Amino acid sequence: MKKNDGIIIGAILVLAVIIYFTQQWQNRVDENNKLYVEIYVNNELYDRSPLNIDKEVVIETDGGINVVKIENQSVVMKESNCPNKICMKTGHIHKPGSTIVCLPHQVYVQIVGDDNEGEDLDAISE
Ligand SMILES: [Zn+2]
Numbered sequence: 292m293k294k295n296d297g298i299i300i301g302a303i304l305v306l307a308v309i310i311y312f313t314q315q316w317q318n319r320v321d322e323n324n325k326l327y328v329e330i331y332v333n334n335e336l337y338d339r340s341p342l343n344i345d346k347e348v349v350i351e352t353d354g355g356i357n358v359v360k361i362e363n364q365s366v367v368m369k370e371s372n373c374p375n376k377i378c379m380k381t382g383h384i385h386k387p388g389s390t391i392v393c394l395p396h397q398v399y400v401q402i403v404g405d406d407n408e409g410e411d412l413d414a415i416s417e
Pocket of ligand 1: 371373374375376377378379392393394395396
């Protein structure tokens with residue numbers, strides 16, 4: 292009559308173990324593969340922050356204002372008073388190489404891997 296309880300508890304335990312190891316694995320991946328958020332304004336580096344911190348960057352340009360938000364290992368253009376709002380519609384990005392572009396304000400947000408700026412890459416592209 293209480294057989295099902297044991298099965299449910301067992302299933303929860305198995306699930307907990309799976310979640311635990313998944314998180315451990317994710318933490319290790321994050322350590323090995325550090326990602327950074329680079330924000331360019333008018334083709335000049337404005338800000339560079341690790342992707343794994345929570346941060347808000349306010350960018351004021353001649354054209355207006357942009358607010359870039361880094362949270363939960365992803366980046367989003369939280370606010371912009373540009374006319375087309377394409378940058379805000381891009382939504383959250385979290386993979387290396389992903390970009391958010393605000394053309395009217397000349398603001399460019401990009402996720403880069405830590406090893407993107409090494410000699411290795413140059414050697415390969417030569
Ligand atoms: Zn925009």
